[in-house]
Amino acid sequence: MGxxxxxxxxxxxxxxxxxxxxxxxxxxxxxTARLGQDSxxxxxxxxxxxxxxxxxxxxxxSGFIYERxxxxxxxxxxxxxxxxxxxxxxQWRERQxxxxxxxxxxxxxxxxxxxxxAQKVETFKKKKTDDNPLIKSSYWLAQSQPxxxxxxxxxxxxxxxxxxxxxxxxxxxxDLIELDLKWNNEHQVLCAISEKTIHTQPALALIPKKDDKxxxxxxxxxxxxxxxxxxxxxxxxxxxxxxxxxxxGGSSFASKxxxxxxxxxxxxxx
Numbered sequence: 001m002g003x004x005x006x007x008x009x010x011x012x013x014x015x016x017x018x019x020x021x022x023x024x025x026x027x028x029x030x031x032t033a034r035l036g037q038d039s040x041x042x043x044x045x046x047x048x049x050x051x052x053x054x055x056x057x058x059x060x061x062s063g064f065i066y067e068r069x070x071x072x073x074x075x076x077x078x079x080x081x082x083x084x085x086x087x088x089x090x091q092w093r094e095r096q097x098x099x100x101x102x103x104x105x106x107x108x109x110x111x112x113x114x115x116x117x118a119q120k121v122e123t124f125k126k127k128k129t130d131d132n133p134l135i136k137s138s139y140w141l142a143q144s145q146p147x148x149x150x151x152x153x154x155x156x157x158x159x160x161x162x163x164x165x166x167x168x169x170x171x172x173x174x175d176l177i178e179l180d181l182k183w184n185n186e187h188q189v190l191c192a193i194s195e196k197t198i199h200t201q202p203a204l205a206l207i208p209k210k211d212d213k214x215x216x217x218x219x220x221x222x223x224x225x226x227x228x229x230x231x232x233x234x235x236x237x238x239x240x241x242x243x244x245x246x247x248x249g250g251s252s253f254a255s256k257x258x259x260x261x262x263x264x265x266x267x268x269x270x
Contacts, residue, residue, distance in 0.1 A: 062247070178213045
């Protein structure tokens, strides 16, 4: 036997760059693309519309920022969709119960028939014909179809509340927290204390006890103020009920953001 490079199929006629070039031009093969900073989540932008939440910014308990009108429209649409899913689920449950009741009735009827046939005195035994070969060969008949697996007949009920768009946690309208964001001319959020631009740094939302808007500050600046035993907002001077950590903006660095690659799965040629 000759060398591997001399065998049929032992040498690829295309180079790596040629294969990548033809794969990108064709509709075959999985393609990957590295996501830059312009495609990452920017702090202060709505998590649905991807525009700066300038008019009525709100935050969810998971720390994501949205425009109030956008998130309310999402909750309304999702609630209507869940109602339709609940109706379909109830109809499916009713059909399942009817099928189960019919199966139990058939079993009881078969038991009664066997009992009655055992009580009768037969003068001769009727030869039973096996219908299984006919049923197996007639695969287009309904009775010859295989029974459904029990696992395939199970179905989870729809959630009672619509999930959050990013965290997938149950979300209600009253869970939304109004924010008081300060913007510069470049549509970037500023810290309420130091007025530094917030890009990818950890930020906090200082939520007051009453229905006032929460102030957004940098976590490092808030920690530098020292221990706040009285839990008073350093901006407004009001009592705080909760301190929420907001979702950080994307930096396009893999060491910080994790996976920053997008994949498009397409069929292979083999």
